[in-house]
Amino acid sequence: LELQTRLSRDVFVQTALALVDDEGLKSVTIRRLAEFHGVTPMALYRYFDDKIRIFDALAERLLSDVSIPEPDGRPWHDQVTDLLAAFVAALRAHPDAAILVLTRILQSNPGFAVTDRMLSLLTAAGFAVEAAAETASQALCSLVSVVITEPGRVAGNDVDGHDAAIRLQKATLSALDPRSYPHVVAAADALTRCVDTERYYRRSISAIVAGLRASQAIPEDTARRTSKSIGTKAAPRTRRPTTTTRCR
Amino acid sequence: LELQTRLSRDVFVQTALALVDDEGLKSVTIRRLAEFHGVTPMALYRYFDDKIRIFDALAERLLSDVSIPEPDGRPWHDQVTDLLAAFVAALRAHPDAAILVLTRILQSNPGFAVTDRMLSLLTAAGFAVEAAAETASQALCSLVSVVITEPGRVAGNDVDGHDAAIRLQKATLSALDPRSYPHVVAAADALTRCVDTERYYRRSISAIVAGLRASQAIPEDTARRTSKSIGTKAAPRTRRPTTTTRCR
DNA sequence: ACCTGAACACCGTTCAAGT
DNA sequence: ACCTGAACACCGTTCAAGT
Numbered sequence: 001l002e003l004q005t006r007l008s009r010d011v012f013v014q015t016a017l018a019l020v021d022d023e024g025l026k027s028v029t030i031r032r033l034a035e036f037h038g039v040t041p042m043a044l045y046r047y048f049d050d051k052i053r054i055f056d057a058l059a060e061r062l063l064s065d066v067s068i069p070e071p072d073g074r075p076w077h078d079q080v081t082d083l084l085a086a087f088v089a090a091l092r093a094h095p096d097a098a099i100l101v102l103t104r105i106l107q108s109n110p111g112f113a114v115t116d117r118m119l120s121l122l123t124a125a126g127f128a129v130e131a132a133a134e135t136a137s138q139a140l141c142s143l144v145s146v147v148i149t150e151p152g153r154v155a156g157n158d159v160d161g162h163d164a165a166i167r168l169q170k171a172t173l174s175a176l177d178p179r180s181y182p183h184v185v186a187a188a189d190a191l192t193r194c195v196d197t198e199r200y201y202r203r204s205i206s207a208i209v210a211g212l213r214a215s216q217a218i219p220e221d222t223a224r225r226t227s228k229s230i231g232t233k234a235a236p237r238t239r240r241p242t243t244t245t246r247c248r
Numbered sequence: 249l250e251l252q253t254r255l256s257r258d259v260f261v262q263t264a265l266a267l268v269d270d271e272g273l274k275s276v277t278i279r280r281l282a283e284f285h286g287v288t289p290m291a292l293y294r295y296f297d298d299k300i301r302i303f304d305a306l307a308e309r310l311l312s313d314v315s316i317p318e319p320d321g322r323p324w325h326d327q328v329t330d331l332l333a334a335f336v337a338a339l340r341a342h343p344d345a346a347i348l349v350l351t352r353i354l355q356s357n358p359g360f361a362v363t364d365r366m367l368s369l370l371t372a373a374g375f376a377v378e379a380a381a382e383t384a385s386q387a388l389c390s391l392v393s394v395v396i397t398e399p400g401r402v403a404g405n406d407v408d409g410h411d412a413a414i415r416l417q418k419a420t421l422s423a424l425d426p427r428s429y430p431h432v433v434a435a436a437d438a439l440t441r442c443v444d445t446e447r448y449y450r451r452s453i454s455a456i457v458a459g460l461r462a463s464q465a466i467p468e469d470t471a472r473r474t475s476k477s478i479g480t481k482a483a484p485r486t487r488r489p490t491t492t493t494r495c496r
Numbered sequence: 497a498c499c500t501g502a503a504c505a506c507c508g509t510t511c512a513a514g515t
Numbered sequence: 516a517c518c519t520g521a522a523c524a525c526c527g528t529t530c531a532a533g534t
Contacts, residue, residue: 040519112429119431133438138452141397142390149351149389181360183367190381204386210462211455288500
């Protein structure tokens with residue numbers, strides 16, 4: 001009579017988002033979401049195949065909050081700067097959910113849109129397709145980690161413990177042996193709190209854009225004079241051949 | 249008689265690491281670790297206060313695998329390149345554990361060592377203390393996310409579903425409406441698999457280093473002509489004042 | 497000092513029903 | 516089509532003992 005369909009994907013995503021913002025990512029639980037809507041946990045399975053789909057939906061939600069700027073006549077790097085700034089703004093609105101985006105940019109239309117604009121600008125800048133793809137992904141996911149690791153943030157923490165945690169962290173760094181880690185001790189303050197958050201993000205974005213411009217200058221396949229081989233083989237996965245299609 | 253102290257922090261960390269490499273991060277469980285050593289779950293609490301400490305120890309272990317190059321007479325950016333390469337190498341050896349490092353670089357001596365060397369090189373390059381701190385953190389955590397999101401990797405997946413997942417992902421991108429996401433469709437292949445993994449990491453590192461060099465060129469406080477304000481306020485946390493010291 | 501036993505509160509998820 | 520009920524297999528963690 002009052003409301004015929006209270007439940008929907010969107011309603012649950014909205015609740016989940018409020019929950020992350022309030023109590024952190026691990027508070028997002030099928031049972032809590034159900035309880036919140038006065039419903040059985042099983043009711044959620046009408047809308048999400050499993051818990052991962054709820055996380056997928058959350059990431060999509062964050063990405064849909066990115067207000068992609070319209071293309072204009074300015075130089076490509078200025079437009080990239082604005083696009084990345086919009087991306088960061090969307091993530092910063094829900095810092096504890098930001099980590100969900102890290103591996104999910106290419107899993108929803110909003111993510112495709114951001115990536116496509118990024119690729120478009122890089123292509124216009126002269127990047128080859130492959131280089132543009134790698135570079136775009138790297139720029140975006142770097143910014144996700146910049147948001148996640150913003151100095152002075154402690155993930156999943158409540159307001160009470162927050163300040164205390166920061167102070168403790170700074171005290172720990174300051175108390176280190178200066179003969180072993182002189183620069184860490186000297187930078188203890190800057191490493192544990194952000195004096196100017198806006199500048200922090202401005203610096204991050206402009207460092208990334210500067211990297212893009214420098215990469216663009218180099219035509220292709222930069223033969224670095226690094227003597228060392230980069231990286232090692234990943235530890236081999238020795239899992240029995242179970243039934244396939246575990247991930248759809 | 250045979251072995252008096254089979255159990256130790258190190259033994260559990262070793263097992264946990266094997267477990268992550270084999271079956272992904274969520275397979276690391278107090279109960280499974282205990283079972284593996286023929287012991288009660290409670291036995292682990294002698295060595296770790298809680299599960300998070302196990303993750304902390306895993307992150308520390310990865311960071312201790314970074315073979316920090318000795319300082320030499322070469323230009324700072326070349327030395328930074330090698331340091332970052334060593335950092336990436338350590339992460340790539342245990343890709344599913346890499347995400348643990350993201351928020352734990354400043355939580356153990358091995359992490360202090362990497363950070364200190366990074367700060368040392370940036371200071372030598374002329375960075376102010378604060379700029380060096382932010383820049384060093386950003387460079388390191390960006391590389392963590394670069395490893396995590398390496399194209400052609402699917403976290404926590406077994407070998408069987410792996411190839412199928414990649415193919416599906418590429419097919420999905422290729423099947424997108426080219427009028428909506430033309431560049432994504434065109435770059436579907438490059439976005440889903442790494443043709444040359446070494447080049448991928450070489451590019452990532454040199455993009456970061458290029459960003460550092462460009463930032464170094466700019467003296468301080470870069471007044472960008474970005475019209476938009478970057479970022480928004482984070483959603484306020486409205487948690488009741490519960491007992492403090494939840495995080496020690 | 498080091499490990500056990502039993503229990504608690506909480507998960508995600510299955511299967512079979514209800515209406 | 517949409518939700519429920521009961522159950523299962525698995526968590527992390529507490530408290531109180533054992534030796």
